[in-house]
Amino acid sequence: AQSVSQHNHHVILSEAASLELGCNYSYGGTVNLFWYVQYPGQHLQLLLKYFSGDPLVKGIKGFEAEFIKSKFSFNLRKPSVQWSDTAEYFCAARMDSSYKLIFGSGTRLLVRP
């Protein structure tokens, strides 16, 4: 079955630490990949997306993600986190021609000042 896995449910970092959140999908065909973020008390919003081309995608607020097809992964990274990055992060995938976005279960990030 098509699925998206986020292995870390909770991550705690200190400010200025580097961040990498894992995301894997299970599908061998064409995929479009997304990271959404939900700040406390706010709505889900798009952080970045990959459709095609350069597998290293840059998003808002200094985030980037790398699509590695051989590993079925789309990990989210940020070299130096800030307290304001405290949020829940969701990886999502659209597989082949489907209009469904399949979401992972989310990773809660807490950044300590």
Next chain:
Amino acid sequence: ETGVTQTPRHLVMGMTNKKSLKCEQHLGHNAMYWYKQSAKKPLELMFVYNFKEQTENNSVPSRFSPECPNSSHLFLHLHTLQPEDSALYLCASSQDRVEITGELFFGEGSRLTVL
């Protein structure tokens, strides 16, 4: 401001009640969606409407009944729910079907508690 407004933000209902959730988008989008967000579970797609036509019902129980009178409004009618239906219900919209742009715009959600 997300451009997608959901009301009510919080709802408590008994299992025999009938209530409705409302979603309105001010973005001129053509597709609207209902998602269910439960604790520690992935977001679950419930329904998709494209140009007011339902294009997806993701095996949702009939106690949830969607209605899309126009491209800007989406309702979720609730009837004889179960306690396990307690969750955050998210409405989203997109310019076209998600396979074109990929981006969904979400509302802040309606937190439903079924007693």
